[in-house]
Amino acid sequence: MTAASQGAPGFSLSRFADTILPKLVIAPTVLACLIGFYAFIGWTAWLSFTESRLLPRYEWAGFVQYIELFGNDRWWTAMQNLAVFGGLFIFFGLLIGLVMAVLLDQKIRGEGAIRTIYLYPMALSFIVTGTAWKWILNPGLGVEKLLHDWGFTGVVFDWIINPDFAIYTVVIAGIWQSSGFVMALFLAGLRGVDDSIIKAAQMDGASLPTIYTRIIIPSLRPVFLSAFMILAHIAVKSFDLVMALTGGGPGFATDLPSIFMYQHGFTRGQLGLGAASAMMMLFTVAAVVMPFLYSELRRERRG
Amino acid sequence: MAELAYHQTTGAKVARYVIYAVLIAMVLFYLAPLFVMLSTSFKSLDEIRTGNLLSLPSSISFDAWRAAWSSACTGIECGGMAPYFSNSLKMMIPAVLISTLVGAFNGYILSMWRFKGSDTFFLLLLIGTFLPFQVIILPMAQVLGMLEIEDSTTRLILVHVIYGLQFTTLFFRNYYVTVPGELVSAARIDGAGFFRIFFKILLPISIPTIMVCLIWQTTQIWNDFLFGVIFSSGDGQPITVALNNLVNTSTGVKQYNVDMAAAIIAALPTLIVYAIGGKYFVRGLTAGAVKG
Numbered sequence: 001m002t003a004a005s006q007g008a009p010g011f012s013l014s015r016f017a018d019t020i021l022p023k024l025v026i027a028p029t030v031l032a033c034l035i036g037f038y039a040f041i042g043w044t045a046w047l048s049f050t051e052s053r054l055l056p057r058y059e060w061a062g063f064v065q066y067i068e069l070f071g072n073d074r075w076w077t078a079m080q081n082l083a084v085f086g087g088l089f090i091f092f093g094l095l096i097g098l099v100m101a102v103l104l105d106q107k108i109r110g111e112g113a114i115r116t117i118y119l120y121p122m123a124l125s126f127i128v129t130g131t132a133w134k135w136i137l138n139p140g141l142g143v144e145k146l147l148h149d150w151g152f153t154g155v156v157f158d159w160i161i162n163p164d165f166a167i168y169t170v171v172i173a174g175i176w177q178s179s180g181f182v183m184a185l186f187l188a189g190l191r192g193v194d195d196s197i198i199k200a201a202q203m204d205g206a207s208l209p210t211i212y213t214r215i216i217i218p219s220l221r222p223v224f225l226s227a228f229m230i231l232a233h234i235a236v237k238s239f240d241l242v243m244a245l246t247g248g249g250p251g252f253a254t255d256l257p258s259i260f261m262y263q264h265g266f267t268r269g270q271l272g273l274g275a276a277s278a279m280m281m282l283f284t285v286a287a288v289v290m291p292f293l294y295s296e297l298r299r300e301r302r303g
Numbered sequence: 304m305a306e307l308a309y310h311q312t313t314g315a316k317v318a319r320y321v322i323y324a325v326l327i328a329m330v331l332f333y334l335a336p337l338f339v340m341l342s343t344s345f346k347s348l349d350e351i352r353t354g355n356l357l358s359l360p361s362s363i364s365f366d367a368w369r370a371a372w373s374s375a376c377t378g379i380e381c382g383g384m385a386p387y388f389s390n391s392l393k394m395m396i397p398a399v400l401i402s403t404l405v406g407a408f409n410g411y412i413l414s415m416w417r418f419k420g421s422d423t424f425f426l427l428l429l430i431g432t433f434l435p436f437q438v439i440i441l442p443m444a445q446v447l448g449m450l451e452i453e454d455s456t457t458r459l460i461l462v463h464v465i466y467g468l469q470f471t472t473l474f475f476r477n478y479y480v481t482v483p484g485e486l487v488s489a490a491r492i493d494g495a496g497f498f499r500i501f502f503k504i505l506l507p508i509s510i511p512t513i514m515v516c517l518i519w520q521t522t523q524i525w526n527d528f529l530f531g532v533i534f535s536s537g538d539g540q541p542i543t544v545a546l547n548n549l550v551n552t553s554t555g556v557k558q559y560n561v562d563m564a565a566a567i568i569a570a571l572p573t574l575i576v577y578a579i580g581g582k583y584f585v586r587g588l589t590a591g592a593v594k595g
Contacts, residue, residue: 025412
C-alpha cells in the first residue's frame with residue numbers, strides 16, 4: 001500500500017499538492033531518461049541509416065553504412081580483439097576472483113587489510129591504470145629490464161609493442177583492475193552460504209575440496225551470473241584502458257569497437273559509420289544482457 | 304564454514320601455508336604498480352635509465368611532482384595538471400550533489416508515491432544502466448551544439464547528471480522500498496506533506512545510502528574519460544583527458560617520472576575517497592554494478 005492511496009478523504013489544497021508534487025518532481029528525470037536514452041538510441045539508429053559524414057544528414061539511405069561496416073577489415077579486427085580480450089578477461093577475472101574469495105574465506109589473519117588491497121584498483125581511473133601498466137610493460141626500461149638485471153639476460157618481453165601479443169597486455173591491466181571486485185562479489189556470496197548444509201556434508205565425511213566443488217561453488221550460480229554480466233559489460237565498453245595503454249596499436253592490434261566508434265563518429269567525420277558501429281555495440285551488449293535481465297525480472301516477479 | 308580448515312593434520316598445515324603464500328603473492332601483484340609509480344615519480348631521469356622498476360630512488364626528488372603539477376605539457380598547453388585538476392573538481396562537485404539529491408527524490412517517489420506507469424518508468428531506467436554510452440554520444444553532441452552550451456564544465460555537469468540519475472535513483476529506490484510504508488502513512492495522517500515527509504522522516508535515516516551514492520558518483524565522474532574527451536575541449540578538459548594527453552604527447556624526451564607523478568595526482572582524490580569510505584564504496588559497487 002503506498003502512502004498516496006491512504007490519505008484522509010476529502011479535498012484540500014495540501015492533498016491536491018500531494019498528488020501533483022511527486023509527478024512534478026520526477027518529471028525532469030522521466031524526460032531525461034526518455035530523451036537521453038530512448039530518443040537518442042532512435043536518433044543514433046536513424047543516423048546509421050543515412051549517408052552522414054562530417055555533418056548529420058537525415059535522408060534515408062538504407063543499409064549503406066552497415067554494408068560498409070561489414071566490409072571493413074578494421075571493424076572485424078576490432079570485433080576479433082573484443083572476442084579475445086573479452087573472453088580472456090572474463091575467464092581469468094572469474095577464476096582469479098573465485099580462487100581469491102575461497103582462499104580468503106579460510107579464517108585468514110588480516111583479511112580486512114588484504115581485501116582492501118585487492119580492491120583499491122577499482123577506485124582508479126582506467127586512464128591511470130593504463131598509464132601505470134604502459135610504463136611497467138615498456139620493453140626498454142620496464143619488466144624486461146628488470147628481468148635482465150636479475151640475470152635473465154636473454155628474456156624478451158615486448159608484448160606491448162608486439163602486434164601478436166599487445167592484446168594480452170590489455171587483458172593483464174584489465175584483470176589487475178577488476179579481479180579484486182569479482183573477489184568481493186564471490187566473498188559476499190560465500191558468506192551467504194548456509195552453514196548447516198556444509199556441516200551435514202562434513203558429518204558424512206566429505207573433504208573440504210569436495211565440499212567446495214560439489215556444494216558451495218555450484219550454489220554460487222547467481223554470483224557467477226552477475227560477475228559474468230559485469231565483466232562482459234566492462235569488456236564491451238572498454239575504451240579508456242586501451243586509449244591510455246596502447247592507443248589501439250601497434251597498428252590496429254588492440255583496436256576495439258568502442259575506439260572504432262569514437263574515431264569514426266568524432267575524429268574522422270564518418271558519423272553514419274560511427275552510428276552503425278554504435279548500434280552493433282548495443283546489440284552485442286543486448287545479446288549478453290537480455291538473458292540475465294529476463295531471469296532477473298522473472299525472479300523479481302516471483303519473489 | 305572456515306573452521307573446516309582447522310583440522311591440525313600435517314596436510315592441513317601445509318595447505319594453510321600455501322594459502323597464505325598465494326594470498327601474499329596476490330597482495331604483491333596488486334601493490335606492485337602503485338609502488339612502481341611512487342618510486343618512479345621520486346627518481347631523476349638518469350636514475351630511471353640506470354636503475355630498474357623495483358630499485359628505490361637513491362634520494363627523494365620532488366622535481367617530477369612539481370613539473371607534473373604546474374609545468375608539464377599536455378599537448379600545446381604547458382601548465383601541468385593543476386588547471387585540469389580544478390576543472391575536474393568544478394565539474395564533479397555540482398554533478399555529484401545534483402544527481403544525488405534528485406536521485407533521492409526519485410527513489411522516494413518510486414517507492415512511496417507510486418503512480419500509474421511508475422513501475423514501467425523504473426524498468427526503463429533500469430534498462431538504461433545496461434546501455435553502452437556509445438549509443439547516445441552522437442545525438443548528445445548534436446544536442447549540446449544546438450543548445451549552444453559552450454562551457455566544457457557546464458556540458459559535463461549536464462551529461463554526468465543525466466547519465467548518473469539511473470544509478471542514484473536505483474540506490475535510493477532500493478533502500479526506500481525496505482522502509483515500512485506505515486512510517487509515511489502515519490506522518491500523512493498527522494498532516495505532513497510530500498516535502499515534509501521526505502526531509503523530516505526519510506532523509507535522516509538515509510545517511511548510509513547517501514554515502515554510497517556520493518562515493519559511487521564521485522568515483523564515476525572523476526574517473527570518466529569517454530564523456531570528457533568528447534564533450535569538453537581545450538583548457539576545459541577534465542584531468543583524465545589531460546593525463547592521457549600528457550602521457551601520449553610524443554615531443555622531446557619521455558619523462559616517465561613526470562608521467563607517474565601526474566598519474567598519482569589524477570588518482571589521489573578517488574584513492575582518498577576509497578580510504579575513507581571503503582565500506583560504502585564496496586557496498587555501492589556490489590549494489591550498483593549488479594545492475595550496471
